[in-house]
Amino acid sequence: MASFGWKRKAGEKVSKSVVQQFEAEEDKAAIRPRDEEEVDWMRAVKRRREELLEDCATRSRRLKDEGAALAEEGRHWEALKKWDEAIQxxxxxxxxxxxxxxxLTVLHEVFPAVKAAEMAVKFRPLWWEGWQTLGRAQLNLGEVDLAVRSFQVAIHLCPSERPLWQEDLRWACRLQKQQSATREKLRQEEETKRQIDHAPELSRDYDDFESDEVLAACVAVAERQTRYEELRRTAVVVDAEGNVQNVVTEAEGSEDAATPSIEQFIKARGL
Known part of the structure; x- marks a missing residue:
């Protein structure tokens, strides 16, 4: 019984120490592969991500070059497809x-051209060529004031680029002057037309239709009518120096519209 008890006690101590050592080694073995596996997984994901980004950038450059070659050949819609894929x-x-x-500007797709140029300057605000392209697209859209500002920004970023201020900005300023003069001409035309339709001379009551007041009223109305016809036949142009000129163009079949004189009114009255 004593030997049995001794073996049991001794065995109990040995089994506990062995089990503890075994569990400790098992924990180390279990922890080590998990840590190594996690580190390897993170590195693999990062390496794979870099490879994918590199592949996308390489393919994007290839599509960009292919699109440029197609655009030079005049195959503009095919070039746009290539660049859309590269943008993805x-x-x-x-x-x-x-x-x-x-x-898009060449294809007269004016609004999409402006939106694309706006994206270009959004991602590279200090790129003068992007602002130049934006200004040209805005001109085609009819936004002359915005185009002038875009060209001014481009010149601010690259003042040594002579075509920016000798060609682009000068042309935009000429259009801006012409647009302003045209608006003023339309305003005068509308005002003259209003004075014709609501002439104060025609709203008065005259006692004597052969008096000088009636003749003066007829001449005033005729002068307004002549002025209105001249404004309608006037085109606003801007010369190379930037001077605004009003050019009167005669319509086909129209006669020289001169204002009748008082003598002509008297002669007509005498009939």
């Missing part, structure tokens, strides 16, 4: 939007 891979590349805006 690198959506923050301003060069793709700038090239796309140029081709």
């Amino acid at each position: 891979m690198t959506p923050d590349n301003p060069v793709l939007y700038e090239m796309k805006s140029q081709v």
Whole structure:
């Protein structure tokens, strides 16, 4: 019984120490592979991500070059498809939007051209070529004031680029002057037409239709009518020096519209 008890006690101590050592080694073995596996997984994901980004950038450059070659051949719609695919891979590349805006301008897709150029300057605000393209697209859209500002920004970023202020900005300023003069001409035309329709001379009651007041009223109305016809036949142009000129163009079949004189009114009255 004693030997049995001794073996049991001794065995109990040995089994506890072995089990504890075994569990400790098992915990270390279990922890080590898990940590190594986690580190390897993170590195693999990061490496895979870099490879994917590199593949997207490489393919985007290839599509950009293919689109440029198609655009030079005049195959503009095919070039746009290539650049749209490249934008899906690198959506923050301003060069793709700038090239796309140029081709859309050629295709007279004025509004999409402006939107593409706006994206180009959004991703690269200090790129003067992007602002130049935006200004040209805005001109085609009829936004002359915005185009002038875009060209001014481009000149501020690159003042040594002579075509910016010798061609782009000068042309935009000429259009701006012509647009302002045209608006003023339309205002005068509408005001003259209103004075014709609501002439104060025609609203008065005259006692003697052969008096000088009646003749003066007829001449005043005729002068307004002549002025109105001249305004309708006037075109506003801006010369090379930026001077605004009003050019009167005669319509086909129209005669020289001169204002009748008082003598002509008297002669007509005498009949």
